[in-house]
Amino acid sequence: KQEVTQIPAALSVPEGENLVLNCSFTDSAIYNLQWFRQDPGKGLTSLLLIQSSQREQTSGRLNASLDKSSGRSTLYIAASQPGDSATYLCAVKGGGATNKLIFGTGTLLAVQP
Amino acid sequence: ETGVTQSPTHLIKTRGQQVTLRCSSQSGHNTVSWYQQALGQGPQFIFQYYREEENGRGNFPPRFSGLQFPNYSSELNVNALELDDSALYLCASSSPDRYYEQYFGPGTRLTVT
Numbered sequence: 001k002q003e004v005t006q007i008p009a010a011l012s013v014p015e016g017e018n019l020v021l022n023c024s025f026t027d028s029a030i031y032n033l034q035w036f037r038q039d040p041g042k043g044l045t046s047l048l049l050i051q052s053s054q055r056e057q058t059s060g061r062l063n064a065s066l067d068k069s070s071g072r073s074t075l076y077i078a079a080s081q082p083g084d085s086a087t088y089l090c091a092v093k094g095g096g097a098t099n100k101l102i103f104g105t106g107t108l109l110a111v112q113p
Numbered sequence: 114e115t116g117v118t119q120s121p122t123h124l125i126k127t128r129g130q131q132v133t134l135r136c137s138s139q140s141g142h143n144t145v146s147w148y149q150q151a152l153g154q155g156p157q158f159i160f161q162y163y164r165e166e167e168n169g170r171g172n173f174p175p176r177f178s179g180l181q182f183p184n185y186s187s188e189l190n191v192n193a194l195e196l197d198d199s200a201l202y203l204c205a206s207s208s209p210d211r212y213y214e215q216y217f218g219p220g221t222r223l224t225v226t
Contacts, residue, residue: 099169105155
């Protein structure tokens with residue numbers, strides 16, 4: 001049974017710092033991995049999607065890496081800003097017919113001005 | 114490109130009642146998935162609809178049911194509401210043309226009293 005874990009559960013950093021969020025999963029047979037951002041009480045915004053055959057994806061100040069064999073992904077945020085404050089969730093899709101995503105419980109990020 | 118929309122935004126129901134939540138998928142997406150997110154948790158997969166048929170289900174009882182319409186919009190119905198059904202309900206749409214990247218709506222906050 002696939003399980004997804006995110007560490008740390010919460011993180012507070014001063015503005016301008018570079019930071020790394022971690023995601024681990026127990027079953028390496030994944031189709032893809034997505035990173036999402038969620039503001040309080042809101043829906044999920046897709047940040048990056050990494051195919052199982054890829055090692056990393058970049059979008060602006062965000063870089064996500066994937067090491068499928070070790071069951072790990074990291075989300076790197078460069079030059080953090082107060083507007084980056086949110087909960088960050090990672091989710092994996094298995095290789096089956098459904099698009100079922102299995103989520104971690106998220107990392108709550110606070111960037112202090 | 115129109116994003117995923119959901120209605121209503123908020124809903125308050127009494128235990129034992131029935132509720133219907135609605136979702137319009139992103140333009141061009143033929144698959145809709147529903148998720149339940151309890152406070153402080155990651156979203157949990159309820160089920161998925163493709164071509165108007167349910168083709169994947171998570172660990173939710175039969176009182177959670179759904180429909181998908183020819184225009185790919187979808188409904189989630191929950192019968193005999195229980196207090197534990199209080200949660201944020203999220204709809205996501207996807208397309209195989211985009212590596213099944215999932216795009217989420219803003220969610221419906223359901224409170225059962």
